[in-house]
Amino acid sequence: MKKTRITMALIGLAAMALTACGGGKAPETTAAPTTAEVTTEATTAAEETKAEAVEAQTVTIAAAASLEKSFTEKLIPMFEEKFPGITIEGTYDSSGKLQTQIEEGAPVDLFFSAATKQMDALDEKGMIAEGTKKNLLENKIVFIVTTGEEGNYSAFEDIKNAETIALGDPESVPVGQYSKEALTNLNLWDEVSAKTSFGTNVTEVLNWVSEGSAKAGIVYATDAAQKPDQVVVVAEAPEGSVSKAIYPVGIIKDSPNPEGAQKFAEFLQSDEAMKVFTDGGFVAAE
Structure with a gap:
């Protein structure tokens, strides 16, 4: 009987010790964030930082x-x-x-x-x-004509045969400066400029040719590509006749x-x- 009481007492003391140390219940843990959660939070933070920086x-x-x-x-x-x-x-x-x-x-x-x-x-x-x-x-410098007129031309130099011509003003319009340079080097400037209307920018030149108020003109290749149904590119300026359009x-x-x-x-x-x-x-x- 005495031995049983001592054993029970020891068991009681052990239980109290475990309770005091939290041993009676497993400690609660917080789950580690997943990779997706970390990535999402990092992306959101980066976007917020970027927005604040601008x-x-x-x-x-x-x-x-x-x-x-x-x-x-x-x-x-x-x-x-x-x-x-x-x-x-x-x-x-x-x-x-x-x-x-x-x-x-x-x-x-x-x-x-x-x-x-x-x-x-x-x-x-x-x-x-x-x-x-x-x-x-x-960009590239190109000779264009109104759609329907292309059968009358085959080379850049043929611009001299057009009745009416549109070019950019060489005093202020880069495409006009390139046009004058090319035509001068081809010994055509005087002949061509005598029947030319000078536009204030390349868009105006393109519009004159596309509308038919001028039968021919010189523009950038990128401008001619904007109106493929209204203008036809006859030829690029011959190599060596004009500086690169940078x-x-x-x-x-x-x-x-x-x-x-x-x-x-x-x-x-x-x-x-x-x-x-x-x-x-x-x-x-x-």
């Missing part, structure tokens, strides 16, 4: 008229979806006009010219932010929105943006 702003670009379709239809919507805090507003005209507007103080953040001449002029005046100028695209991009030194301008400039150099350009007929500048 301050709401409107970036103004001044771009050659031949770039308008690529920008308005695809590139700007793509960029604004990627950076919802930044709005892009574009002005599209001849590069010479845009250069003048920038020189006169227009609040432009980024300039995209259809020729190096205008960009270099601004750069020489210290108006382009250091290290931001880049030759991005190349499109440089640069950020204005006194840009009101340098952060947004930098992001947009970087986006224009991305693979996804370059695909839009090449789909539109441009090629990457070498």
Whole structure:
């Protein structure tokens, strides 16, 4: 009997000790987060950080008229979806006009010219932010006629046979400068210019030919591709007759929105943006 009482007492003491130490109930544990949960949280955090990092702003670009379709239809919507805090507003005209507007103080953040001449002029005046100028695209110079007229021509030089001709103004329109260069080198400038109407930008030249008010003209290949049913490309400017049509991009030194301008400039150099350009007929500048 005495031995039984001692054993029962020891069992009781052991039970009390276990209860005091929590041994009477297994400690509760919190399940470790799954890989999917960790990934989701990390992605959400990254998106929130990105959104906070982009301050709401409107970036103004001044771009050659031949770039308008690529920008308005695809590139700007793509960029604004990627950076919802930044709005892009574009002005599209001849590069010479845009250069003048920038020189006169227009609040432009980024300039995209259809020729190096205008960009270099601004750069020489210290108006382009250091290290931001880049030759991005190349275009081709082509002789076009109104659809239905193509049977009368077979070579670039045949433009001299057209009754009425449309060219860009070589004083301010890059495509006009390229046109004059090519025709001068082919000894055709005097003959052709005598029956030419000069447009204020390449879009105007394209419209005159597509509408038939001019039977022939010289534009960029990318512009001709916009109206395949209304104009026909007869030929490219002969090799060696004209300089390469290079499109440089640069950020204005006194840009009101340098952060947004930098992001947009970087986006224009991305693979996804370059695909839009090449789909539109441009090629990457070498």
